[in-house]
Amino acid sequence: MFPSSATPDQEVEDGLISYIPFSDGYDDGFHGYHSRPEVDHFMSRSKQIASENLSSLVASLTARGCPVTFVIYTLFSPWVAGVARDHGIPSILYWIQSATVFAIYYHYFHGYDGLVAAHRSEPLITVRLPGLRPFHIRDLPSLLTISADDLHYSSLTTVREVFAAADSEKAWPRPTVLVNSFDALEVDGLAAVDDKVNVITLGPLLPSGHTRDDKDSDELTSATDLFKSDRKAYMEWLDTKPEGSVVYVSFGTIVVARKRQLEEILLGLTECGRPYLLVVRKDNPREGVELVEGENGMVVEWCSQTRVLAHPSVGCFVTHCGWNSSLESLAYGVPTVAVPQMWDQRMNACMAEEAWGTGIRGELNEEGVLEGSELRRCLEVVMGEGELGVEIRRQAEIWRDNVREAIGDGGSSDRNLRAFVKEAMRKATE
Template identity: 50%
Template structure:
């Protein structure tokens, strides 16, 4: 039976990047689970949609998953995928914004024409133009912030009068230099998101800084509610550090029965080899290594990592993406299942499944927020090897805030050498007092994360409240605009 036009209908919009699609897709499934009568539609760019659903007859064909979420792509003008070396970074922002606004508007209009009018748009942060589409159609919009609340606060202050101060601290050669921002503890340069260190448009990652600036300009204009993939026990102060916005913790948004994890944009291993191998290992004996889906590891870093892992004498499972530096280093010496003398090397794996395996005792990670939350909810301690964007701040949360891991210190070339990696792994997996303390903290924070998303937990209540309100107050004006003081020490 066709539902009435008043049926709640949430439209999730994101860029075609795995680190954005996964948390948005999981939150979409949770909204549907918390509000069974609602409709949920998910829209990413055609390039990402095609990778998610490679068997579709056409790249822009709609599909529905087992949870009942409808997938309808928009176009960002790069349907074959954006390639900086081909398209150039100078053209991306304007083209993606212009084409995205037009085609997403067509998606919204098309859904309404079919009797499925959208009642709330939830967008991730690299589609900062999405609220313009929502306003044009009279739809309230909410931002889904898929990084820590502390990172949101740093960016907010950066774009509201403290740019020079933060950039100065971020580029200070003194490792003890720290910036003090309203609502946050003092943050050393090593704990700041890498983007705030950029001071020139010639920087290779300037596009990201430029897009973040646009995002916060739009936030100032629309004042939306901000859903954050974190939980109150982890970031109580950061969630309240920006009085001008209501930040609502809805995390950790990690896979569960209502939230399918198989949304990777890369070919997946079938799991028979590495999971059977894990089954043969003692509890907490295996080092799991993965550095994410975006940046490639340098050949030197891959070699140092390999030698550091082998020096521990412990079995390891390493995700080495095809075409990345680590693959070149690891070529040869494997049997048909990717098994080396000491470990297993795979091109990709079901990370949640691996982290949940009792044999895994340590996660060497780039500190992507999705990976970190998956590790926290699995109770697996981490060796933090941050690379860029929010990862340095995440590493600070892992080591200083939660105490569930140690941060590997990079050398002057930005690489973590074999000795440092070996030291960090042994700190976590050894029998010393430090290892026991870290493992105890990992168990503690797993419990706190589970409490947040369980029935009646803080994040579960926040999400239900948001869903049941139908976002009626998302565009309400908040805050008095008063800028608090900040200092650098």
């Protein structure tokens, strides 16, 4: 993240924010995703080392006269709450997935794990959790339906620890979490735990320039790009396309498309005949896959997603439905074709199709692949002039306006954020 730093732990200042890296013992990355014991050892060892180093960092800041007064931790770092507690510092969980997924996990860890486990291998069985509408097993977060020998099972243990940490924080009258969502988006999800947890919605958290009318600067948006990209080239290419004509395809920072899936995506894009911008990361295997480019298609290794979604030529977003991508599609009013893979993506796809009406979910074959013909069908529905496509685009515009209202001055998320900061500052001085 900081290649120009002179030392691994050099403090990096960026305006009002300073960054101080600390080691988790795996500075060169972890490459042992081959067996459950290897993953378990990595999770345990990295937690131990990171806790020790973060604790030392907190102590050193105090010694420098810059004491830490409040700690915010995220989904896969529940151990941070323990470090904060050891130093007598109040802390809070920032939940980076949806409020609905939070409610599902909450109920799972509070008495409903047996219900889910009993039907884990039945994807179309309906389950009912308190306060939530009925869901199919296939829509639940994938961590809840994996077996104990799965490589990702340690992640479920970590999520369990997240809820235990939030439950045990004594700085709040009752368990309190921050969520990257907004009140109008997930009425049921928020109400499902309202009597148990104080959920504070602050989102969507977006980079500068959150609407198609805004002109955010290259300097600001470059800070949000994970990898370098030739922004000038793809933005100029988008400038040549008619409004609402381009299919944007990206599966985010985690998912790597299999060769077969990549082939089917290219087939579907070619058959639909619409211009497309396709993201194929550098680490995505491409051997034997012909990435055809030309006037009707452009392939990039990375792009600034918010800049692309804000462009008026983009008419559809083919997405894995990560929560950030889901919120960004709503914020920019871009309809979606959902191709969920894992984690919370299945529930996000379900909400986009059934709760928000802003897209449709592509059906995968028995190998878990979205076939080209299915992609073409979905694109024709979402971008076509049929009744459903027109309604999907109308709903996308409505939710775009709802996002603007929530994060604008005096909106629900704006009010919640200001109230939280005020309360956090009060607790920090107690």
